[in-house]
Amino acid sequence: MSDGVEYITVTLDTLRGRLDQLLSDGGRMQMAYAWFPEPTVPEVRYLAAPGSGQPLQVWQCATDHGHVPSLALRAPLLGWYEREMQDLYGLTFDGHPEPYPLIIDGPASGTDLLQPEGHPHRALHAPLAMPRVNNPQVQLLSFGPVRADVMESAQFLFFYLGEAIAHYQPHLFFKHRGMETRFEGTDPLAGSVLAERVSGVGSVAHGLAYCQAVEDASDCVVPLRARQLRVLLAELERIYNHLHYFGQLADATTLKVGQAEGRLLEERVKQLAGRLSGQRFMRNVLTPGGLRRDMAVPLDLSDTLGRLRDQVESYLTQLARTTSYLDRLITTGVLTREVAFDQGATGPVERASGLDRDMRRDHPYAAYADLPVGVPLADAGDADARAKVRAAELRVSFDLIELLLPQLQPGATRAPCVVKPSSCGLGWSESPRGSLYYAVHIDKFGALKRVKIKSPSFSNWRAFPFTVHQTNMMDYAINEASFGLTIAGCDR
Amino acid sequence: MSLWTLRGLGQGIATTNWPEKADGDSGQQETLGMPRISAERCSDSCRRCEEVCPTQAIRLDTRGHLASLDYGRCIACQLCVEACPSGTLQASDEWAFGVRERADLQWSLDPGALAGEKLAAHIEKSFRGSLHIRHVDAGSCNGCESELQALNNPFYNLHRLGIFFTASPRAADLLLVTGTVTAAMREPLLATWQAMPEPHRVLACGTCAVSGGVCGNTYASGTGLDGILPVDIWLPGCPPNPAAIIEALLLLLERKPQRVRGGLPHEP
Numbered sequence: 186m187s188d189g190v191e192y193i194t195v196t197l198d199t200l201r202g203r204l205d206q207l208l209s210d211g212g213r214m215q216m217a218y219a220w221f222p223e224p225t226v227p228e229v230r231y232l233a234a235p236g237s238g239q240p241l242q243v244w245q246c247a248t249d250h251g252h253v254p255s256l257a258l259r260a261p262l263l264g265w266y267e268r269e270m271q272d273l274y275g276l277t278f279d280g281h282p283e284p285y286p287l288i289i290d291g292p293a294s295g296t297d298l299l300q301p302e303g304h305p306h307r308a309l310h311a312p313l314a315m316p317r318v319n320n321p322q323v324q325l326l327s328f329g330p331v332r333a334d335v336m337e338s339a340q341f342l343f344f345y346l347g348e349a350i351a352h353y354q355p356h357l358f359f360k361h362r363g364m365e366t367r368f369e370g371t372d373p374l375a376g377s378v379l380a381e382r383v384s385g386v387g388s389v390a391h392g393l394a395y396c397q398a399v400e401d402a403s404d405c406v407v408p409l410r411a412r413q414l415r416v417l418l419a420e421l422e423r424i425y426n427h428l429h430y431f432g433q434l435a436d437a438t439t440l441k442v443g444q445a446e447g448r449l450l451e452e453r454v455k456q457l458a459g460r461l462s463g464q465r466f467m468r469n470v471l472t473p474g475g476l477r478r479d480m481a482v483p484l485d486l487s488d489t490l491g492r493l494r495d496q497v498e499s500y501l502t503q504l505a506r507t508t509s510y511l512d513r514l515i516t517t518g519v520l521t522r523e524v525a526f527d528q529g530a531t532g533p534v535e536r537a538s539g540l541d542r543d544m545r546r547d548h549p550y551a552a553y554a555d556l557p558v559g560v561p562l563a564d565a566g567d568a569d570a571r572a573k574v575r576a577a578e579l580r581v582s583f584d585l586i587e588l589l590l591p592q593l594q595p596g597a598t599r600a601p602c603v604v605k606p607s608s609c610g611l612g613w614s615e616s617p618r619g620s621l622y623y624a625v626h627i628d629k630f631g632a633l634k635r636v637k638i639k640s641p642s643f644s645n646w647r648a649f650p651f652t653v654h655q656t657n658m659m660d661y662a663i664n665e666a667s668f669g670l671t672i673a674g675c676d677r
Numbered sequence: 678m679s680l681w682t683l684r685g686l687g688q689g690i691a692t693t694n695w696p697e698k699a700d701g702d703s704g705q706q707e708t709l710g711m712p713r714i715s716a717e718r719c720s721d722s723c724r725r726c727e728e729v730c731p732t733q734a735i736r737l738d739t740r741g742h743l744a745s746l747d748y749g750r751c752i753a754c755q756l757c758v759e760a761c762p763s764g765t766l767q768a769s770d771e772w773a774f775g776v777r778e779r780a781d782l783q784w785s786l787d788p789g790a791l792a793g794e795k796l797a798a799h800i801e802k803s804f805r806g807s808l809h810i811r812h813v814d815a816g817s818c819n820g821c822e823s824e825l826q827a828l829n830n831p832f833y834n835l836h837r838l839g840i841f842f843t844a845s846p847r848a849a850d851l852l853l854v855t856g857t858v859t860a861a862m863r864e865p866l867l868a869t870w871q872a873m874p875e876p877h878r879v880l881a882c883g884t885c886a887v888s889g890g891v892c893g894n895t896y897a898s899g900t901g902l903d904g905i906l907p908v909d910i911w912l913p914g915c916p917p918n919p920a921a922i923i924e925a926l927l928l929l930l931e932r933k934p935q936r937v938r939g940g941l942p943h944e945p
């Protein structure tokens with residue numbers, strides 16, 4: 186297990202005190218999940234990030250016959266993780282402020298999930314838990330799960346009065362595929378193909394976090410060239426995602442040419458990714474231990490990216506000069522720093538609310554330790570701030586690749602990776618949408634026993650509704666586009 | 678706003694001349710497609726391809742030789758190609774795998790096992806000039822959506838082919854389904870299908886919609902459209918690239934011939 190993570194055994198009665206200590210030291214919880222070290226004995230694991238410069242902490246916590254005190258009132262971002270554990274692993278979080286199902290209509294025993302025939306009577310989607318509305322003037326608009334245009338499936342409920350939204354509730358997890366259980370029982374060395382297919386537009390980030398988790402569980406040292414090429418793949422993924430984001434934002438603000446230009450730039454990067462890696466989403470390259478095959482980096486890649494960068498600069502400059510576009514973004518969907526922190530917002534979303542965190546700089550992986558990772562910030566927390574942060578991140582990504590290419594070392598791209606039986610590992614990456622974690626547990630035969638995926642969109646969907654309550658319908662689409670959320674990663 | 682218009686005009690035409698010009702730029706240079714089955718003989722009792730395939734698309738005979746490959750399950754992950762020591766399975770750039778019959782995605786050493794080729798039902802004349810698509814994400818990884826959204830970018834510019842995405846199922850001719858059909862999406866998917874006027878067609882887009890793909894058969898995921906809706910075109914791919922989706926749409930409209938029969942691509 187890597188030096189970057191500290192494992193601590195915590196008892197139930199000291200859990201809350203430890204959380205208070207973490208928060209008062211400026212730290213934050215990252216995720217929580219359950220697993221079964223023994224068939225009927227669950228354990229809860231909390232991932233905590235203490236203040237900057239300190240290693241991540243994993244708190245291992247045995248339950249009291251499946252009961253655990255809820256920490257959601259003190260650390261609201263844990264609310265969804267606790268509900269997920271209630272639904273999928275049959276645990277009970279005592280004192281939870283929102284105890285109703287989130288993902289599926291549980292509770293169910295986690296071990297039973299492996300046998301679908303064991304649950305003929307269970308509804309595999311959580312029913313809606315809606316607030317009671319007393320004012321007869323308030324109307325309910327339900328939108329989705331099949332939405333206009335080519336969109337991922339999710340249902341949105343608006344309680345509204347005229348143009349004003351009184352309360353907003355997303356109904357997610359229609360796309361819950363049970364991806365975490367899909368890993369169970371398989372060979373850890375073969376799992377990157379699965380991880381790459383959890384969230385398509387985060388294929389590299391997911392593959393990378395997974396590979397690093399397995400490498401952590403096997404003390405594998407990845408060769409330098411492989412780590413450098415991983416940075417190249419990850420930054421190309423960020424570039425096409427952020428360009429897609431600007432296309433979406435231009436579309437939401439009815440800037441049709443701006444939309445077309447963003448989409449065209451995105452397409453050029455995807456085609457470049459296809460030529461480099463053989464696949465437009467850069468799938469099928471990563472593996473625990475390095476890369477499945479060396480990548481021939483064309484000599485003119487630097488020039489190609491330079492030309493692309495000029496086009497991107499010109500596009501971003503034009504957007505920043507368009508008053509009709511800026512008018513719709515400024516003051517729209519404000520996420521305050523406090524809410525962003527409490528609800529667990531991550532990535533460009535939290536950085537636009539003034540929270541200075543980036544896994545590439547704070548907990549470097551791949552070859553990021555050798556590169557100066559700039560972390561752009563903004564304070565306003567509105568749609569404009571989120572767009573500005575992403576624009577600045579695009580420039581940082583081009584900078585990073587520019588610095589990386591001359592440093593690329595020849596040599597091996599794959600090291601042998603021998604997984605230790607009965608071990609566990611943690612891997613992470615800063616995906617285009619924020620922090621992404623994979624926790625893997627290996628059984629005594631060397632197969633995967635449990636894989637937990639914490640995707641950035643799971644975090645940001647939790648924070649997003651706080652920017653919608655008490656706003657208006659006209660701003661909703663723009664606000665949603667400004668978050669740049671995916672649903673596949675959240676639902677898994 | 679007027680500045681944007683001028684800016685757009687100043688950038689000229691970005692749209693490819695493919696597929697009107699067969700040698701035009703499909704945008705997929707150097708991308709890898711489904712594995713090709715070469716004439717090279719398998720090594721005896723090798724079994725490596727079957728062992729690495731994450732979707733059980735490969736079946737071997739008693740000698741351990743390749744007996745069948747179901748491209749409807751293939752996610753083009755290239756693991757079998759990398760594992761194959763004898764060169765029987767090779768990397769290829771074949772990605773246009775849209776077919777009318779599910780059986781046409783199945784390659785078998787023993788072609789007698791193949792279902793007889795069925796004549797394609799002729800597409801309604803009214804569809805040929807213009808087609809309106811209602812897309813439903815029935816539990817995808819968002820990869821297929823990303824490529825479907827790319828169809829409307831200036832490079833592919835789907836509109837030029839008379840094909841449009843529409844918001845309402847009432848105005849749609851084709852239901853294009855991505856994803857495995859999760860437990861929670863089954864009902865909304867069927868409701869969308871029932872809301873469409875007849876005649877209506879179904880395209881299963883991506884290996885998940887064809888067979889469940891890598892996500893198939895968990896407690897919640899489902900195994901694709903088989904047995905749920907009457908599928909007119911099966912298009913595996915993980916995800917199918919935008920050019921492959923265009924080929925499949927034109928196949929539906931009988932504006933392009935089917936390239937793959939019995940799991941083998943043929944030049945049209």
